[in-house]
Amino acid sequence: MSTQETVRRQAGSIHENPVRLDEEKAEQIVTALNTDLADAYVLYHQLHKHHWNVEGAEHLGIHRFLQEAYEDVEEAADDVAERIQAIGGVPNASMGALSEAATVEPEDEDVYDIRTSFENDMEMYGEIIESYREHIELAEGLGDYATGEMLREQLEDLEEHAHIIDHYLEDDTLVR
DSSP states (O other): OOSOOOOSSOTTOOOOOTTOOOHHHHHHHHHHHHHHHHHHHHHHHHHHHHHHHOOSTTHHHHHHHHHHHHHHHHHHHHHHHHHHHHTTOOOOOSHHHHHHHOOSOOOOSSOOOHHHHHHHHHHHHHHHHHHHHHHHHHHHHTTOHHHHHHHHHHHHHHHHHHHHHHHHTSSOOSOO
16 A cells, blocks of 8 residues: 555545535435445345355356346446545445445355345345435435436336345245
């Protein structure tokens, strides 16, 4: 690491922004978005873990679905971080800051059967979906319709993935 450091923007600070969102409003939205960013990375890692460890007759389909899901979560996280920058904030980037900001709890390091893994994913998706709805309302209530729209689009993907997982959890299957 370089011994010469120049801090350009301090973590946790809010600066003037090109979209002219009031700094007090931006601060509230940045806090919410940093939570969404942290939660996204927890979900990303859990989905990736399940992608690595899935076994059984339905392995390939589930493996592919989980890859699509974690890639969508990663893309959403990138969009959230870029939006934080656009409204004058600094996105959390270190594992410590992300861990502190996260509101969802990942499962432990053990490997579980896919049904248990999906049940854990459903719980996390549900918590994140509820948080997104609150953050959409917050952003739009503060006049930041662009952030609200971005979150609304991401919410559609989250709900779609939760819906697919719900189907995987049904008891009607040809596999025995």
